Amino acid sequence: MDFTIPPRVEDFRQRIYNFVDTHVLPLESDAASYDAHGNINLPLLDKMREKAKAEGLWSLQLKQETGGQGLDKRGMAVCYEAMNRSIFGPAIFNSSAPDDGNMMVLEQIATPAQKEKWLQPIVRGDVKSAFVMTEPHPGGGSDPSMMLTKAEKRGDKYVVTGTKWFITGAEESSHFILIARTSDDPRNGLSAFMFHKDQPGWRIKRRIEIMGPEEHGGHCELEFDGLEIPEEDLLLTEGKGMKITQIRLGPARLTHCMRWLGLSKRCTEIARDYADQRHGFGVRLADRESVQLMLGDLAMKIEIGRLLVQKAAYALDMGSRARKEVSMAKVHVANLLHQAADVGIQINGARGYSKDTVLEWIYRYARQARLVDGADEVHKMVLNRHLNEEGDDFWKWPVAEA
Template identity: 70%
Template sequence: MDFTISAEIDDYRSRIARFVEDEILPVEGNRDAYDDHGNIRLDFLEPLREKARAEGLWCLQLKPETGGAGLGKIGMAVCYEEMNRSIFGPAVFNSAAPDDGNMMVLEQAGTDAQKARWLQPIVEGKVRSAFAMTEPNPGSGSDPSMMQTTATRKGDKYLIRGRKWFITAAEEAQHFILMARTSDDERKGLTAFLFDRDQPGWRIERRIPIMGPEEHGGHCELVFEDLEIPAGDILLGEGEGLKVTQMRLGPARLTHCMRWLGLSKRCVEIARTYAAERFAFGERLSKRESIRMMLGDLSMQIEIGRLLVMKAAWELDRGGYARKEVSMAKIHVANLLHKAADTAIQINGARGYSTDTPLEWIYRYARQARLVDGADEVHKMVLERHLDKEDRQFWAWPASHN
């Protein structure tokens, strides 16, 4: 098994690392650069985005014909981890959720006309986007079959009625991918629609307050009251919504993990720096066995997370679905991020609990990691289903028969 990366990927990695160090971290350290929701202010973000474009570090996850570098999932794993050394990194390189996942699914599933209308403005950074699937009880959450929002066909249009909530980025999004029910068919009952913010028949009920920090555009509750969507603005066709969700959510879960590994490493970095500088009871914290064990354990857990992510990325790159691999990575890395932030705060003491470092930001952000894109318990159920179906083959190595 070869874990070396290509020279091209390593070149992108090193250039991203330099950009984060020289351009993004100084902005992250400036409290004036934060908006009211704990994210980078847009007037600070846009100049950094222009620099990233100029250096060829923009939308690397997409195909060259779309405007990217065609890195593949393995290359993305390497580069996303480096990007998220800073809490502002993903937004700068146009690799932040939900735009990241929306661009990839539009690139894969959209027609040429749909790509020109809905994808390219996101790629160019002219608009932001949202993915509207989650609903209040008793509607759809981790189980899409519970979808309550309906789409009723009237001639060459569909009328959308229903409610969504915790829709990330909705307040600033211009383009939306919306999941709605078009029939009661178990496999073909859902459809993915595209709509624009300026279309009538829907509204943002509220921006839901959360622990934060928040992505740009927050997490919103949406109400649809006969939103009209033309039949031409359906992804893949009527009844193919479940397929769209599978295409989007699996890779998106993994890209979250890639970014979270970067944040976990940043927590260790801050903790090690402070431990090396801080004296207590006659010696540096870094010399104490308890601190060394804490940091050693975190370093091992991060490496385990990287291996899980790379296994899933490899499986996706070779054309597989990587369902169980993604679930394992999602569970492990989500919990790792929370542990890394908590441990780093403990080592930093009151400093870690303050806003003098990004640790408290990462800690608040980390708690949602075990919920977004499927709670830990859901992914463990997915793994048990695979185990029940595959038995000892659950752990089988893929073999080459050439």
């Protein structure tokens, strides 16, 4: 097994690391850098995005003809980890959710006309986007087959009615990918559409307050009461909504993990720096066995996470849907992030609980990781299903051709 990375990927990784170190990390300690919801303020974000573009570090995950650098999933894993050494990093490099997943799915399945209309403005950074799927009870959450929002065909338009919630980024978004029911067919009853924020027939009912810092545009509840979407803004064909959801969510779950590994490493970095400097009862914290055990355990679990992510990325690059590989990575890294923030705070003591570091920010943010894009329990059930179907083949190695 070859764990080396191409020199081109290493070049991007090193340049991202240096960019974050020089331009981004200093912003975190300045209260003026933040918006009212705990993220980088938009004027500053625009300024930093221009710097990233100027240094050729923009939208690395997309094909060169789309406006990116054509990194595969393994290369993305290396670079996304480096980007999220800062809490502001992904947004600056145009690799943050939900734009990241939306761009990749549109690049894969949209028509040329749809790409020009809906994708390119996101690629350029002119607009933000959202993925509109989750519904309140009794609608679809982790189980999209429960979806109640309807898109009824009337002539050459679809008319949408229903409610969605926890739609990330909705308040700042202009372009929306909507998943709605177009028939009662259990396999082909969902369809995917594009719509613009200025189209009538829908509204943001509320921005849902959450315990952690928020992505730009928050997490919103949306109401649809007659939104009309022309046929030309249907993605693929009617009834392909579940397929599009699967195409989007697998890689998107893994890119979360890539970014969370960067945050986990940052927590360890802050903890190590403090442990090296802080003395108590005549002993450096770093020399205490209890601290060494905590940091050693974190280092091991971060490396396990990186290996799981790379294996899943490899499977995706090879054309697999990588369901079990992505689920294993998602469960492990989501729990790792929470542990890394907790350990970082514990070692830093009161300093870690304060806003003198970003540890408390990461801690509040981390709790959502075990919920978003499928709760831990859902992914473990997916793994158990594969275990029952595959038996001992669950652990088989892919064999190279002779």
